[in-house]
Amino acid sequence: MSDLVIIGGGLAGLSLSILCARKGMNVILIEKSSYPKHKVCGEYISKESLHFLNHLGINTKSLQLPNIDTFVLTSHHGLSATCKLDIGGIGISRYLLDKLLADIARNEGVKIYEQTRVTSVDYIDDRYTIETHNKETFYTAQCVGAYGRISGLQSPQSQSGKSYIGVKYHVDRGPAKNEIEIHNFEAGYCGISAIEDDKYCLCYLAKAEPLKEMKGNIDQFEEEVIFKNKYLKERFNSRKIIDRVATSQLQFGIHSEPLSYPLLGDAAGFIPPITGNGMSLAFRSALALYQTLINHPKNNTLLSENKRYINQYLKRRIQQGIFLQDLLFIQNQYFNKALMYGLVTIPGLLKIMSKQATGEEFRV
Numbered sequence: 001m002s003d004l005v006i007i008g009g010g011l012a013g014l015s016l017s018i019l020c021a022r023k024g025m026n027v028i029l030i031e032k033s034s035y036p037k038h039k040v041c042g043e044y045i046s047k048e049s050l051h052f053l054n055h056l057g058i059n060t061k062s063l064q065l066p067n068i069d070t071f072v073l074t075s076h077h078g079l080s081a082t083c084k085l086d087i088g089g090i091g092i093s094r095y096l097l098d099k100l101l102a103d104i105a106r107n108e109g110v111k112i113y114e115q116t117r118v119t120s121v122d123y124i125d126d127r128y129t130i131e132t133h134n135k136e137t138f139y140t141a142q143c144v145g146a147y148g149r150i151s152g153l154q155s156p157q158s159q160s161g162k163s164y165i166g167v168k169y170h171v172d173r174g175p176a177k178n179e180i181e182i183h184n185f186e187a188g189y190c191g192i193s194a195i196e197d198d199k200y201c202l203c204y205l206a207k208a209e210p211l212k213e214m215k216g217n218i219d220q221f222e223e224e225v226i227f228k229n230k231y232l233k234e235r236f237n238s239r240k241i242i243d244r245v246a247t248s249q250l251q252f253g254i255h256s257e258p259l260s261y262p263l264l265g266d267a268a269g270f271i272p273p274i275t276g277n278g279m280s281l282a283f284r285s286a287l288a289l290y291q292t293l294i295n296h297p298k299n300n301t302l303l304s305e306n307k308r309y310i311n312q313y314l315k316r317r318i319q320q321g322i323f324l325q326d327l328l329f330i331q332n333q334y335f336n337k338a339l340m341y342g343l344v345t346i347p348g349l350l351k352i353m354s355k356q357a358t359g360e361e362f363r364v
């Protein structure tokens with residue numbers, strides 16, 4: 001019987017595990033894959049999380065991570081706009097970040113089970129019973145779902161028809177290290193920015209439908225759709241690929257299905273990557289739950305506070321993100337041109353738009 005079992009060892013689960021272990025709790029974290037691992041992610045972390053990351057034990061200064069303070073937006077019509085970011089961000093690969101956090105968690109006494117997939121959770125008589133694919137059973141006073149977008153434990157989002165794919169490369173060339181570029185193309189957008197060790201993360205999100213029509217052929221999709229943006233074509237053609245990962249079934253919005261345990265990060269709700277904020281929301285949700293857990297450890301309070309966070313804070317941030325993403329997805333070429341023209345010619349407009357994507361810095 002442990003104090004807390006966390007299902008899923010991504011950013012939300014690992015950061016909650018570290019905070020709780022430091023408070024003397026007996027924490028178990030169950031992760032279906034293992035560390036280190038490449039994940040589809042733009043790998044740009046908004047500086048709203050900087051203090052929190054340092055508090056967890058990630059020394060962002062000594063890692064010499066790129067400091068990103070400039071935003072460049074281009075479109076397939078050949079227009080481009082630039083602005084300074086409000087608080088900016090840093091670049092770090094998920095391969096490195098998740099591994100560093102897992103190491104910190106282990107050092108703090110968290111028991112991590114890798115290659116272990118949770119298959120069911122039951123809450124009976126004030127106790128959770130958690131079963132895994134290899135028939136292990138865990139009993140715990142508290143359980144948290146930090147299993148990301150797809151876990152097999154809750155039903156998928158019900159936004160049928162609006163599904164997206166994500167593809168990520170690590171490449172050896174990109175923009176200036178202080179810049180993040182977002183390149184718009186007909187079916188999506190692609191972000192490129194620097195990460196550690198002189199590498200760059202090139203990651204795009206696209207509507208699933210056009211790729212399906214090409215029978216999932218990513219090379220053909222890039223050639224025929226993405227390269228219509230001349231800036232993006234240049235970036236793709238001048239890079240050497242270090243590694244590539246892809247994911248599908250991306251859908252945006254909050255999860256409203258009632259469950260017997262609280263949810264963190266993407267499991268609670270998935271925000272469009274255009275905001276560069278999913279990771280910060282994962283950290284923020286872990287901190288919010290931790291603060292409730294140490295003050296009011298009763299199951300009912302945890303669940304109601306978690307619902308409140310999701311419905312009052314997360315929902316608004318996700319809606320703002322969907323609004324921004326939908327602007328980029330509008331197919332009408334006159335609108336798209338007018339939007340880009342406005343962003344290029346009206347001083348401050350791009351900055352106002354990018355500010356919509358960011359939250360306030362949060363501290364422990």
Ligand SMILES: Cc1cc2nc3c(=O)[nH]c(=O)nc-3n(C[C@H](O)[C@H](O)[C@H](O)COP(=O)(O)OP(=O)(O)OC[C@H]3O[C@@H](n4cnc5c(N)ncnc54)[C@H](O)[C@@H]3O)c2cc1C
Nearest residue numbers: 008010011012032042043044118147148166265266278279
């Ligand atoms: C294309 C794309 C680009 C993005 N770009 C950015 C960006 O630039 N900046 C940003 O801040 N955010 C970005 N995001 C969002 C960001 O990646 C996520 O918001 C973040 O990873 C959420 O962290 P998490 O801990 O909730 O989930 P995850 O990191 O997904 O972790 C969940 C973990 O749970 C495990 N798991 C799942 N099911 C089970 C199970 N049944 N049992 C045990 N373990 C399980 C998984 O293996 C996984 O390790 C992007 C997302 C996409 C798709």
